[in-house]
Amino acid sequence: MLRLTSDYSRHQKILSVGLGLAVAFLVCGASYLLQERTWIRFMENLIQRTWMDRNFETYGASGRYVHSGAAFLDPVFAEKLVLVVFDDSSLASGLEWPIQRGMYLDLVQRLEKAGARTIALDILFGARGPDPRQDEMLRQALARPSVVVPYVLAARGDQMVQGGVHEGLLAGWTEHDYSTRFGFTKELTDPDLRVRHAVLEVLPSQPGPSNYALDIVALAHFEGVPPAEILERCRKRLFEVDLALPGSPYLFTARTGRIAFFGSDVSTATSTLEATDAQYREGQIQVLPAQQARVARVDVPSISDFIQVYSIQDILNAPEDQLEGLFGRTVDPVTGKETPNQVIAMVGVTVLGGHDVKSSEVGAISGVGIHANVMWNLIQGTFLHEPTFAQGLALVFGLATLATLVGVFLDVRAAGLAFLGILAGYWWVGYHLMYGGYWTTGGTMVPVFLPWLGALASFGSVTLYNVRAQKLARDRFARILQEVAPIPDLEALLGQDGLKVGSEERVLTILFSDIRGYTDLSEGLAPVTVTEMLNTYHSAMGEVFERHGGIVFDYQGDAQMVVFGLVPASQPNHAAAACRAAAGMVVRLEELGATWKAQGRPVFETGIGICTGPVAIGVLGSAQRKQYAAIGDATNTAARMQGKSKELGSPILITQSTFEAAGEEIVATYLESVRVKGKKEPLQVYGVDARSMAERTGGRA
Numbered sequence: 001m002l003r004l005t006s007d008y009s010r011h012q013k014i015l016s017v018g019l020g021l022a023v024a025f026l027v028c029g030a031s032y033l034l035q036e037r038t039w040i041r042f043m044e045n046l047i048q049r050t051w052m053d054r055n056f057e058t059y060g061a062s063g064r065y066v067h068s069g070a071a072f073l074d075p076v077f078a079e080k081l082v083l084v085v086f087d088d089s090s091l092a093s094g095l096e097w098p099i100q101r102g103m104y105l106d107l108v109q110r111l112e113k114a115g116a117r118t119i120a121l122d123i124l125f126g127a128r129g130p131d132p133r134q135d136e137m138l139r140q141a142l143a144r145p146s147v148v149v150p151y152v153l154a155a156r157g158d159q160m161v162q163g164g165v166h167e168g169l170l171a172g173w174t175e176h177d178y179s180t181r182f183g184f185t186k187e188l189t190d191p192d193l194r195v196r197h198a199v200l201e202v203l204p205s206q207p208g209p210s211n212y213a214l215d216i217v218a219l220a221h222f223e224g225v226p227p228a229e230i231l232e233r234c235r236k237r238l239f240e241v242d243l244a245l246p247g248s249p250y251l252f253t254a255r256t257g258r259i260a261f262f263g264s265d266v267s268t269a270t271s272t273l274e275a276t277d278a279q280y281r282e283g284q285i286q287v288l289p290a291q292q293a294r295v296a297r298v299d300v301p302s303i304s305d306f307i308q309v310y311s312i313q314d315i316l317n318a319p320e321d322q323l324e325g326l327f328g329r330t331v332d333p334v335t336g337k338e339t340p341n342q343v344i345a346m347v348g349v350t351v352l353g354g355h356d357v358k359s360s361e362v363g364a365i366s367g368v369g370i371h372a373n374v375m376w377n378l379i380q381g382t383f384l385h386e387p388t389f390a391q392g393l394a395l396v397f398g399l400a401t402l403a404t405l406v407g408v409f410l411d412v413r414a415a416g417l418a419f420l421g422i423l424a425g426y427w428w429v430g431y432h433l434m435y436g437g438y439w440t441t442g443g444t445m446v447p448v449f450l451p452w453l454g455a456l457a458s459f460g461s462v463t464l465y466n467v468r469a470q471k472l473a474r475d476r477f478a479r480i481l482q483e484v485a486p487i488p489d490l491e492a493l494l495g496q497d498g499l500k501v502g503s504e505e506r507v508l509t510i511l512f513s514d515i516r517g518y519t520d521l522s523e524g525l526a527p528v529t530v531t532e533m534l535n536t537y538h539s540a541m542g543e544v545f546e547r548h549g550g551i552v553f554d555y556q557g558d559a560q561m562v563v564f565g566l567v568p569a570s571q572p573n574h575a576a577a578a579c580r581a582a583a584g585m586v587v588r589l590e591e592l593g594a595t596w597k598a599q600g601r602p603v604f605e606t607g608i609g610i611c612t613g614p615v616a617i618g619v620l621g622s623a624q625r626k627q628y629a630a631i632g633d634a635t636n637t638a639a640r641m642q643g644k645s646k647e648l649g650s651p652i653l654i655t656q657s658t659f660e661a662a663g664e665e666i667v668a669t670y671l672e673s674v675r676v677k678g679k680k681e682p683l684q685v686y687g688v689d690a691r692s693m694a695e696r697t698g699g700r701a
Contacts (some may be wrong), residue, residue, distance in 0.1 A: 013409070087349075121347050139168070239256060549564055550563065589606055644685065
């Protein structure tokens with residue numbers, strides 16, 4: 001039956017808790033020192049990708065995602081945002097990338113007529129084009145109040161610089177235009193080159209206006225509010241990072257958000273079209289080589305499942321009379337009048353040749369696709385919430401503490417199951433915090449790898465310590481028990497719930513020894529001296545018994561009962577082993593006698609009786625008191641032989657059964673037949689020649 005609580009001592013529990021908490025502190029310290037290590041972020045991102053795979057498997061491959069996607073997203077999200085992209089169909093129609101700059105003027109005018117209040121271009125125009133007339137038409141397009149233009153944010157020292165757009169293309173722009181229609185484009189890539197964070201605001205090093213991302217500026221332009229107001233809506237889910245800008249070793253403070261992706265938009269085209277002029281590459285925002293980002297995850301629905309996506313040539317080729325209301329119409333519930341939807345149109349490129357393909361949590365995705373996901377996060381406020389580093393350490397320490405308590409107060413097997421349950425429960429909670437509100441209010445990213453690592457370290461340390469402490473205590477108890485109870489198979493006994501009364505019959509050899517004249521000896525000496533001499537005697541005899549495989553079953557003052565045949569050292573001929581041990585006792589006692597005599601102490605002799613035969617060996621007693629014993633005729637007879645040793649003038653007497661069982665391995669002489677109490681027939685008694693036996697073993701006792 002599985003025991004729930006541990007049986008550790010109070011002292012051991014205190015030490016275990018201290019060890020577990022110390023390991024938890026150690027893991028927290030290591031987390032602080034190694035927080036930027038790539039492998040830690042890699043493991044955490046691997047877990048998050050596993051969760052996302054599961055989430056998109058639920059709502060992606062099953063079809064539920066696409067079918068009910070509108071219920072997840074803001075009901076007017078699809079009406080607010082439209083993507084206009086250069087994609088596979090654009091290539092198939094004969095357009096080349098980059099398109100002629102003059103086309104942007106026509107494209108912008110058509111988008112405005114179709115209902116685009118804001119047109120955000122995810123395309124950089126960093127150089128003068130080969131045709132001045134085309135540049136002039138592009139300048140006119142960028143000058144229109146509906147157009148939001150991206151730029152690249154760099155720095156000189158601690159001063160930020162807005163670049164990436166040829167200054168001639170922005171001729172005539174006012175300060176108001178720069179503050180309301182100019183936004184930087186920048187993503188943060190993790191060490192695995194995946195885009196997970198959107199940079200939304202970069203704070204100046206000195207008092208002054210902030211720089212806002214293209215998405216912030218575009219949404220603010222669309223709603224007619226300051227960019228700061230858009231940022232304020234989701235500020236609680238943003239966090240500050242130190243951002244390095246090109247051209248400066250200075251670190252700038254940026255507000256970023258962890259993107260909650262809802263889809264990808266990359267086409268499967270493998271075009272690698274290059275511009276004719278090396279200085280003329282619209283859309284050159286390359287994070288990944290094209291060959292590394294060609295395949296999006298198949299279980300991720302396309303962005304077009306949720307919002308309107310048009311190819312550039314569809315807009316350019318649409319009849320003029322069909323442009324108005326192209327992006328849908330809204331019916332006034334009071335008047336019933338229809339009006340064209342007002343939208344944000346984001347223009348970008350999705351083919352690989354456009355140099356704007358990146359890697360993300362949803363696989364390969366274009367820059368404009370990332371903007372669409374970020375725009376959704378801004379509209380719904382669904383940026384993923386990430387705990388602060390201090391909160392993350394608190395989770396590490398908290399989970400490690402819980403694992404420690406489980407390891408201390410529960411039995412090892414129950415603790416193991418509970419610990420696995422803690423890890424699984426933490427995983428489940430983390431997953432549901434992440435995706436329970438992922439599509440509506442945003443999820444919370446609970447760190448998993450480091451808390452798991454801390455919990456595993458604490459639980460493992462506590463468990464190993466307790467197992468080892470229990471083993472040491474068990475071994476210590478076993479040694480003590482072995483000293484007071486002659487139990488041969490102690491491991492089997494310790495595996496039981498307790499001593500069970502009962503016995504088994506075995507043929508063994510029993511040795512009884514007794515000090516002659518012990519009563520007279522004890523009367524003439526102080527009790528302390530008697531005890532000291534007895535302990536010295538028993539210790540010396542114990543060494544002899546151990547060498548020959550004898551187990552001391554009982555001490556009765558000066559007498560002792562020893563059993564041979566229970567341990568390998570006295571097998572298979574335990575009768576001979578008992579005789580050798582008896583001879584060794586006599587020789588060793590002579591050595592002790594010489595020492596005692598030199599000390600002025602009295603010297604004594606011993607009498608030994610040995611018998612071989614069947615005995616019942618096992619546990620004798622009651623529920624209150626038990627004793628391990630060997631009971632039988634052989635035990636009684638050995639005791640009687642010991643009593644006859646002085647009468648027959650031999651220190652070692654053995655019975656006929658022992659003589660026959662020992663065989664030629666001993667030196668013994670037949671003495672006579674004797675009658676003993678409890679025996680109808682006389683016993684054939686032999687005397688063992690202790691000196692000759694000792695000489696056979698080189699004089700060793």
